[in-house]
Amino acid sequence: MKYNDGPFDLVDDLAERTNGIAINKSENGTFELANTRAFRQMIFSKSYRLPTPTPHHPPMVAPPPPLTATFWTSFWKNKIPHNARNVWWRLLINKLPSGLHLHSIIPDMVEPLCRVCGTDLETSQHLLFSCPKKLEVWQAALSRYMEERTWTADYICSLFFPDPDPVKPLHDIPIFILIGTILASIWRYHHAFVRENQAFEPRTVLAAVDLAITQVCAQLAEKKRQSEEREPPPPVELPLVENNFPT
Structure with missing residues (x-):
């Protein structure tokens, strides 16, 4: 006949083993010492572990x-068109x-x-300058x-970077405003092609460039006129009057 000796004094073996599980290699990297954030991160990584994607390295481009x-x-x-x-900034970086x-x-x-010519890799330079239709x-x-002068894609691109070769715009248009206006028109029609599937026709884009530059010239002329109006008139030199009265 077996007698019940009462409850056994068992050690909490499961708790000890759980508290000793390592989460990471830090000093507080076990269940017993870790904070709740580390615990949640460990549980999430174990339960929802996703396959590590294979890194895709872009082709080498000139820095x-x-x-x-x-x-x-x-x-x-x-003064660059907004x-x-x-x-321009994205081209530089x-x-x-x-x-x-x-x-x-x-x-x-x-x-x-x-996406316009479909023949060459679309690098940054090709996107803005080297594509035959944009060039x-x-x-x-x-x-x-x-x-x-001879306008090559490489030379046009160099105008947007430090120390370009000196060029002389006509009609007194500042160089940054001129090339910025052309750049903005090409960029607008490029996005119309990509997003709205509108054909990139050089003649249409060139007409938009002419219109934009005409507006720029009108704005520059108006600013010059207003500046001249604000300037005070030059002093008028009065003729000397001879004093004929006897002293």
Whole structure:
């Protein structure tokens, strides 16, 4: 006959083992010492562990030239059209949404080829300058509003970076305003092509460039007129009067 000796004095073996489970390699990296945040993160990572995506490295592109603090100061102070400044800034830091850049982020959704010409990789330079249809717009516009020279895609791109070769705009249009106005028009029609599937026709874009530059010239002329009106008139020199009275 067996007798009941009463409850056994058992050690809480499960609690000891649980408290000793390591969460990480820090000093507070066990269940007993860890905070609630570390506990939640460990449980979530165990329960909802997702497969680690394979890193996708973009093709090598030429790094942008070094940009000094002096250049950035002049860039933000110069008169650049507002609708072109952001695009210009993204070109300088190599963060334009070109096909090549987007393909490096979402390769299953965006192809690296140019979406306008469909033949070359759409780098930042190709996106704005080297694409045949966009280069046609640049060459026609610059031939109308700048001194005559050979306009290559590389040379046009260099105008947006530090220390370009000196050029002389016509009609007294500041160089930053001129190339910024052309850039803004090309960018607007590029997005109309990508988002709304509108054809990128160089003649249509060039007409928009001409209209925008005409408006810029009118605004510059009006500002000059207002500035001249605010200036005080030059002093009038009165003729000397001879005193004929006897002293």
